[in-house]
Amino acid sequence: MEDKKEEKPKRGRPAKEKEKLNCSINLKLTESDFNSIKEKAEGIGMKATRYAREMVLKGGVKSRFTLEELDLMRKLSGIANNLNQIAKKANQAGYIAESINIMGMMIRIKRILDDR
Template identity: 35%
Template sequence: MEKLNDTIILRVSKADRERIRAKMDELGVMNMSAYIRKMALDGYCVKLDLQDLKELIRLLRICSNNLNQYAKKANETGSIYLADIQDLQVRLDELWRAAKELLVRLASIS
């Protein structure tokens, strides 16, 4: 990341500062310098709702945990049940489908 060592002084009215802070709050931005820099350079800020991604990560953790349990069982007993593997495959297929849908939605953001 490039070092920020140049300064620009920007004077605003109290009302303007309050409007800037309100817009930052809408986006969930905490750093005013970063917000103003982004707006000056790009003219917009985007707030992504990543709840679907958080859910996908949660499901991946569950699936990974299940896979670890199957591997531990296979190492201890030398065998695992076909139904367990099929269940894991169905869950992984669902996760891949959800991931593809999420990526398509994220790619369509403009």
């Protein structure tokens, strides 16, 4: 019998095939043009060279989330988590049944008031 190592498939996300960037194009810009590109790149969390590469090759840049948007999403996620915990506690405590009882009492009170 031979000891054969069975190759198990690797777990997790497959590795990206990363092609090396080994060719270059030199581009001369005015200082104001360079600053403009640099500001736009920093605004979406990229380096100027990557921003310029994507603009040339794809004709546009996929905008990432700004720091402000990431902060708002984190806060919104926290609020949603808190609401979910409150809902779970309310269901465990049986507040659904209590709300039905309260609604029944409100209907009876309205009937009493309407009978006047």
